[in-house]
Amino acid sequence: MIEAVGLTKRYGKTVAVNELSFTVQPGVVTGFLGPNGAGKSTTMRMILGLDQPTAGRVLIDGQPYNHIKDPLTKIGSLLDANWMHPNRSARAHLKWMAASNGIPTKRVAEVLDIVGLTAVAGKAAGKFSLGMKQRLGIAGALLGQPEILLFDEPVNGLDPEGIHWIRGFMKQLAKDGKTVFVSSHLLSEMAQTADHLVVIGKGRLIADASTADFITNSTTSTVRVRSPQLPQLQQILLAHGVEATLSGQFLAVSNSPIEQVGDLAAAAGLTLHELSTQQGSLEEAFINLTGDVVEYDTHTSSTTAQPMGAIAPEGK
Amino acid sequence: MTQINVERIKLFSTRSPYWCLALIPVFGIGFTVLISLVDQGSAASLESSQAWAGFAISIVMVMSALAITTEYRFGTIRSSFLAVPKRGRVLAAKAVLLAVVSLVTVEITSLIAFNLMKAIRGPQSSAADFVLNSSGDYRVLWGPGVVCAMAAVLALGVGALVRQSAGAIAILLLWPLLVENLFQLFGKFGRTVYPWLPFNAGNRVFAGAEADARQTARLNGSETVSVPNWWEGGLVFLGVTMLIYLAALVAINRRDA
Numbered sequence: 001m002i003e004a005v006g007l008t009k010r011y012g013k014t015v016a017v018n019e020l021s022f023t024v025q026p027g028v029v030t031g032f033l034g035p036n037g038a039g040k041s042t043t044m045r046m047i048l049g050l051d052q053p054t055a056g057r058v059l060i061d062g063q064p065y066n067h068i069k070d071p072l073t074k075i076g077s078l079l080d081a082n083w084m085h086p087n088r089s090a091r092a093h094l095k096w097m098a099a100s101n102g103i104p105t106k107r108v109a110e111v112l113d114i115v116g117l118t119a120v121a122g123k124a125a126g127k128f129s130l131g132m133k134q135r136l137g138i139a140g141a142l143l144g145q146p147e148i149l150l151f152d153e154p155v156n157g158l159d160p161e162g163i164h165w166i167r168g169f170m171k172q173l174a175k176d177g178k179t180v181f182v183s184s185h186l187l188s189e190m191a192q193t194a195d196h197l198v199v200i201g202k203g204r205l206i207a208d209a210s211t212a213d214f215i216t217n218s219t220t221s222t223v224r225v226r227s228p229q230l231p232q233l234q235q236i237l238l239a240h241g242v243e244a245t246l247s248g249q250f251l252a253v254s255n256s257p258i259e260q261v262g263d264l265a266a267a268a269g270l271t272l273h274e275l276s277t278q279q280g281s282l283e284e285a286f287i288n289l290t291g292d293v294v295e296y297d298t299h300t301s302s303t304t305a306q307p308m309g310a311i312a313p314e315g316k
Numbered sequence: 317m318t319q320i321n322v323e324r325i326k327l328f329s330t331r332s333p334y335w336c337l338a339l340i341p342v343f344g345i346g347f348t349v350l351i352s353l354v355d356q357g358s359a360a361s362l363e364s365s366q367a368w369a370g371f372a373i374s375i376v377m378v379m380s381a382l383a384i385t386t387e388y389r390f391g392t393i394r395s396s397f398l399a400v401p402k403r404g405r406v407l408a409a410k411a412v413l414l415a416v417v418s419l420v421t422v423e424i425t426s427l428i429a430f431n432l433m434k435a436i437r438g439p440q441s442s443a444a445d446f447v448l449n450s451s452g453d454y455r456v457l458w459g460p461g462v463v464c465a466m467a468a469v470l471a472l473g474v475g476a477l478v479r480q481s482a483g484a485i486a487i488l489l490l491w492p493l494l495v496e497n498l499f500q501l502f503g504k505f506g507r508t509v510y511p512w513l514p515f516n517a518g519n520r521v522f523a524g525a526e527a528d529a530r531q532t533a534r535l536n537g538s539e540t541v542s543v544p545n546w547w548e549g550g551l552v553f554l555g556v557t558m559l560i561y562l563a564a565l566v567a568i569n570r571r572d573a
């Protein structure tokens with residue numbers, strides 16, 4: 001279990017992490033979400049004792065990281081896949097890590113096999129692609145067979161094949177009962193792998209909830225109606241106190257169950273071409289929650305009206 | 317011991333230490349052959365068989381500084397501190413390893429250079445210059461390795477403080493070759509301090525038999541300055557090395573990695 005209490009990190013006047021308190025429960029995958037610059041990496045560095053918190057503390061099974069003996073056997077991590085010497089072979093990289101924590105050398109071959117790098121183990125890490133470096137970093141995290149694993153943006157910059165591999169890998173770790181704390185700014189990614197979410201924006205806690213609760217509580221579902229007689233339908237709905245707004249070729253109904261809309265249309269004898277529920281996506285929930293706490297906002301009205309237009313609402 | 321083994325794996329799984337360590341005997345033997353043969357060996361002696369020691373000090377310092385600055389350059393210092401959160405242990409293990417590797421390489425080169433020169437020296441040299449018969453003679457022979465071991469630790473400290481290869485190497489090369497010499501231009505004070513500056517003082521460890529006693533050197537007429545004897549010089553160099561090492565130790569523990 002990872003437990004952060006009042007964790008704060010200041011760089012001069014900038015507050016990177018502000019009074020952050022959360023716990024990462026054992027045996028589940030916890031997603032750590034936030035826009036770029038929200039303080040995810042800084043928090044992870046404080047968990048691992050690389051950065052000293054300005055205030056507050058973070059404990060791993062009741063101990064600060066720096067007090068853990070042979071920490072790689074308790075908590076494995078991958079913060080940045082580029083943290084390796086370009087002229088050192090993958091095998092040598094893992095060998096020194098193993099030696100430093102009393103891990104038997106034969107484990108090096110095992111983890112190389114797990115991540116599928118056995119064939120290139122003798123090659124210098126500088127010649128690796130990002131995907132291969134990521135695999136090597138994960139091999140390093142698994143080296144000590146730790147119960148807790150920490151990954152910072154593991155899919156960032158990976159090609160679809162690499163993303164697919166990491167996704168499957170996370171699921172396997174969860175199945176094995178490992179505690180996984182993984183950061184991302186991609187919510188759809190987290191929706192598939194995380195059971196629990198810790199959401200931050202501008203260094204502050206926004207939500208600490210199960211993934212399902214987070215989605216239901218922070219997204220609104222709307223009913224979408226298409227009909228050749230849209231104006232009449234809208235009038236009828238409005239007359240019954242149902243909020244129906246015309247948007248292009250369909251009506252969006254926000255405060256009424258789908259059954260009521262259908263019943264009202266049938267009673268009036270109107271033809272419907274479509275009647276469906278639109279569940280707000282995780283992206284929408286995320287943007288709704290963090291929209292006002294994005295560190296590097298563009299301050300244009302168009303982006304606030306339709307943030308990140310590329311993300312279409314997912315019909316469910 | 318475990319941690320020293322870790323640093324050994326790290327150091328010898330990259331190329332630069334091999335280059336650096338190979339350059340020491342290359343320079344050592346090259347100089348020795350030249351001095352043995354040029355002008356029929358008139359300059360050949362025990363002392364001149366170690367004339368390459370200054371190069372060895374510079375090379376050892378470059379190797380040591382790179383051992384830590386490359387960790388900062390490539391971010392592996394974080395991996396190192398993740399594996400061993402007691403950061404002082406990482407620094408101490410590096411210091412011991414680099415000192416021992418430097419000591420062994422330079423001592424072997426010293427021995428080869430001495431015996432090689434003794435064997436091939438030209439007719440102008442005298443056999444008496446190659447007899448080891450005083451503690452001062454042994455100091456000349458074994459001293460360069462000891463100074464190199466200390467210099468390795470000093471350079472590691474500078475590297476840890478500066479964290480940049482180019483900056484650290486610039487400091488470590490300019491300090492002995494230029495900065496200390498500039499003191500000679502600073503009037504009487506500069507000339508008095510000059511022989512006691514760390515690298516000048518360190519060189520007294522393997523200076524000839526005259527370094528057995530503290531000397532008073534006479535400069536331009538009436539002015540005299542005192543020059544440290546071998547152990548005074550050694551202590552000055554050791555003291556500066558320890559100070560830099562301690563500063564580095566404090567810095568790596570206080571800074572965010």
